[in-house]
Amino acid sequence: MRPGIGEPGAAAALDDETLVARARDGDTRAYEQLVRRYQGPMYRLALRMLAGSGEAEDVVQEVFLTVWRRLDQLQDDSAFVGWLYRSTTNRCLNVLRARRPVADVDPDTTATRRVEAQPESAAELNDQVAALLKALAQLTPEQRACWLLREVHGRSYEEIARIVRGSTTAVRGRIARARAQLAEVMRPWR
Amino acid sequence: MALNQPEADYELPCGRSLDGLWERLDAVERGRADEHELTCPHCSTALRGLGELRAATGTLRAERPRPARDLTARIMAAVRAEPRAPRAMLPVDAGRPGRTEVSDRAVAAVVRFAVDAIDGVRARRCVVRATGADEDGTTVVEGRLAVTVTYGADLSRLLTVVRRRAAAACTARVGVRLAALDIDVADVDER
Numbered sequence: 001m002r003p004g005i006g007e008p009g010a011a012a013a014l015d016d017e018t019l020v021a022r023a024r025d026g027d028t029r030a031y032e033q034l035v036r037r038y039q040g041p042m043y044r045l046a047l048r049m050l051a052g053s054g055e056a057e058d059v060v061q062e063v064f065l066t067v068w069r070r071l072d073q074l075q076d077d078s079a080f081v082g083w084l085y086r087s088t089t090n091r092c093l094n095v096l097r098a099r100r101p102v103a104d105v106d107p108d109t110t111a112t113r114r115v116e117a118q119p120e121s122a123a124e125l126n127d128q129v130a131a132l133l134k135a136l137a138q139l140t141p142e143q144r145a146c147w148l149l150r151e152v153h154g155r156s157y158e159e160i161a162r163i164v165r166g167s168t169t170a171v172r173g174r175i176a177r178a179r180a181q182l183a184e185v186m187r188p189w190r
Numbered sequence: 191m192a193l194n195q196p197e198a199d200y201e202l203p204c205g206r207s208l209d210g211l212w213e214r215l216d217a218v219e220r221g222r223a224d225e226h227e228l229t230c231p232h233c234s235t236a237l238r239g240l241g242e243l244r245a246a247t248g249t250l251r252a253e254r255p256r257p258a259r260d261l262t263a264r265i266m267a268a269v270r271a272e273p274r275a276p277r278a279m280l281p282v283d284a285g286r287p288g289r290t291e292v293s294d295r296a297v298a299a300v301v302r303f304a305v306d307a308i309d310g311v312r313a314r315r316c317v318v319r320a321t322g323a324d325e326d327g328t329t330v331v332e333g334r335l336a337v338t339v340t341y342g343a344d345l346s347r348l349l350t351v352v353r354r355r356a357a358a359a360c361t362a363r364v365g366v367r368l369a370a371l372d373i374d375v376a377d378v379d380e381r
Contacts, residue, residue, distance in 0.1 A: 014312070017377065021314035021336060022302070026295050032266050039265070043257040048250075057257050064265045069272060129253070132246040152251050179243065180200045180208050186246060187239030 020077040023068070035064050038081065041153060042088045048148050049092035051137055059095065063087045085155065086163040089145050096141040128186075135185035139178050146171050147178035202232040211236050215244060280320045280329050282365045290365075294318045294331075297364055301333060301371075304359035305352055310340040314376055321369065329366040338377040349373055 014033065022030035039060055046056035067087060074083060136144055145164060149155045150171075157175075161168045200208035206226070211218075211233060218227060218237055227233045277293035294317070302313035314336040322330050335356070339348060353371050360368040 015338075015379075018312055018314050018338065021376075025298055025315055025317070027299070027302075028266065028270055031269060032262065035262055035265050039257060039261060040254065043261070044253075044255060047255060053255075053257070057261055060257060060261065061265050061268065065268045065272070068269045126249065128242065128246045129249050132243070132250060151247050176200065176209055179212060179240075183208070183236065183239035183243045185239075186242035187235060 016080055017077040020080045024071045038084055042084055045088050046092050050095060059091045063091055082159055089163050093141050135182050143174050143178040146174040150175050202236060204230050204232045206233055212240055215240055292364055300359050300363050301356045304355045308351055308355060310343040310348055311352055312338045330369045331366050332370045334372040336374045336376040338379050339375055340379050
């Protein structure tokens with residue numbers, strides 16, 4: 001069984017499956033524990049996908065509300081976290097698709113402005129990470145999703161393939177391309 | 191290197207692949223670069239980029255930007271405002287004037303709380319439905335409960351206790367009679 005991870009102050013460390021089963025019965029307190037446990041990683045994924053904290057919070061809120069509505073459709077309680085990742089990834093991709101016409105006008109400055117819009121970028125990030133975030137913004141949304149899920153969130157290739165509904169070969173290819181592109185941008189740094 | 195990796199897309203002019211270099215990064219950073227890696231300008235440039243990328247990724251992974259403090263509250267307010275499927279209402283104290291009803295979910299919650307108080311068991315899903323009434327008018331219910339148990343526990347003794355406590359809680363706290371409780375042991379806790 002996995003104890004509560006991440007967020008400090010999480011109440012009694014019930015395992016995910018127990019909480020999911022209770023939430024399905026309509027137990028909102030059990031669901032709240034799941035929210036506290038996983039809103040952090042989902043927020044960070046959305047933040048890096050969208051490079052905007054306000055939109056990222058909106059995504060996280062919609063994800064947890066939709067998942068609550070559809071808990072009955074979850075066949076396997078242990079698949080809950082994978083479901084959250086899939087839902088968050090897809091919602092981010094939808095937000096980015098809706099944004100695209102704006103980005104097409106001038107992709108370079110648009111991307112840069114978005115990176116700078118992050119409240120943390122000035123004080124908290126070191127230059128190396130700032131360079132990485134800037135490089136990330138140049139990837140296609142699908143590449144960025146695959147790379148983040150693998151390299152930052154530690155999901156397996158198989159799991160990422162399920163999340164983005166592709167083959168593991170395609171996922172490996174996307175991550176390899178992303179890595180090549182990121183390394184290329186990172187090289188002249190320092 | 192794994193043999194079943196797909197063919198690398200990114201070949202350097204020297205013939206080595208970027209994927210291959212990525213996997214060699216540990217060895218190289220520990221000073222175990224091979225002759226070619228030490229002298230080839232393509233490889234050393236690529237390795238530098240990959241090294242920077244890996245270091246930056248590590249820092250990024252360690253960063254924990256947090257959402258606004260009230261995000262949980264906002265999410266839960268939206269969740270609680272959601273209309274839920276209509277509940278089945280069970281009559282309680284049917285013989286008395288004035289009607290009292292309790293939802294099947296409320297009874298299920300009482301059962302879960304009672305079972306959680308027992309050492310070595312943890313309630314998961316609980317579904318309760320009414321099957322009729324006693325001769326004295328008490329509502330009779332049946333339930334199905336999923337539990338996890340601690341490894342090494344005496345299962346038959348434990349399940350007897352679960353049934354007894356669940357039935358007692360239904361009688362004392364709700365006023366319905368739990369005539370039968372099916373128990374599924376869904377998992378074993380290792381601690």
